[in-house]
Amino acid sequence: MATNQKVRSEYYLACADKIIAAMKTRQMECIYFENRKDMLEYLKAVIPAKATAAWGGSMTLKDSGVIDLLRGGLCKIIDRDAAKTPEEAHKCMHQAFNADCYFLSANAITMDGKLVNIDGNGNRVAALIYGPKDVYVIAGMNKVVKDEDAAMDRIKNMAAPMNAMRLTTGAPCTKTGNCMHCKGSGTICCHTVVTRYSRHPGRIKVLLVGEELGY
Ligand code: SF4
Numbered sequence: 663m664a665t666n667q668k669v670r671s672e673y674y675l676a677c678a679d680k681i682i683a684a685m686k687t688r689q690m691e692c693i694y695f696e697n698r699k700d701m702l703e704y705l706k707a708v709i710p711a712k713a714t715a716a717w718g719g720s721m722t723l724k725d726s727g728v729i730d731l732l733r734g735g736l737c738k739i740i741d742r743d744a745a746k747t748p749e750e751a752h753k754c755m756h757q758a759f760n761a762d763c764y765f766l767s768a769n770a771i772t773m774d775g776k777l778v779n780i781d782g783n784g785n786r787v788a789a790l791i792y793g794p795k796d797v798y799v800i801a802g803m804n805k806v807v808k809d810e811d812a813a814m815d816r817i818k819n820m821a822a823p824m825n826a827m828r829l830t831t832g833a834p835c836t837k838t839g840n841c842m843h844c845k846g847s848g849t850i851c852c853h854t855v856v857t858r859y860s861r862h863p864g865r866i867k868v869l870l871v872g873e874e875l876g877y
Contacts, residue, residue: 671696674803674872677773681806684775685868689860692775692868698726701800701871709737709763716740716758718786721828722767722800722876732765755785759793766790767876768801769821770813771868777857778813780822782850790857790866799868802875810856818851824877826850 664672678694685692695701705728709715715737723729732739740761742754758764766786770778777799781787790797807813818841826833826848833849834842841851860866 671872677803677806678870678872680773681771681775681868681870684773688775688858689863690775690777690857690866690868691864692870694870694872696872698871698873698875701869702727702731704869705731705798706736711737713737713762714740714760715763715765716742716754716761716789716794717765718767718789720765720767720786720800720876721825722802722805723765725875726800726802726871728765728800737763755783758785758789761789761794763796763798764789764794765798765800768799768805768868769817770807771801771805771870772807772809772813774809776810776813777855777866777868778810778817779855779857780817780851781853781855784853787853787855791855795865797866799866800871800875801868802871802873804874805876806870813856814854821877822851 675694682692682694695704715732717723717729717732740754740757742751745751745754768777769780772778779787779790807816822841823835823839827836829850831848831850834844
């Protein structure tokens, strides 16, 4: 009998094959990696040292080691967390639109190849839509869902409450664990973006990792 890990790997691979094919029809490139180490090796090989990179807030980027890789000298970076003032951080967010590479995760990825994201500030989804030359979406297979309805359910009743807890925004879902449709200052759900097609072939590159990353 196959081990749990082997069955999980086979299942992830079968799902990834389907997503890769679906994304191709949407002019998005998708590559599957069995683990984060292989994904990081790929980034080391494809990101030029002279490139400038920026990224959106993401537990996946931290969990996967992408932020450490970028800060470790892979290329030039625009690091808003190193900003000394809110004005400097704001400037970094604007500079990110001119970056060669932008890194983010997705809140959910559908089996038919769409990216679903909900954002508070909107800088992350704005850079996904327009600006940086290349966009790298890093996502663990835990982000994969059946369709847009399942994506919204995942985001509203798991990802957003957990992110609101992480950011201590005081949104009501931090107490209930599920969406209470809040509109107060603590909400992190201001912009909902479904990416169903990339007008520029291959600009969006989705790196799927056969592990649980972020939430
Ligand atoms: S709308 Fe408000 S309550 Fe609902 S998930 Fe977003 S932050 Fe939480």
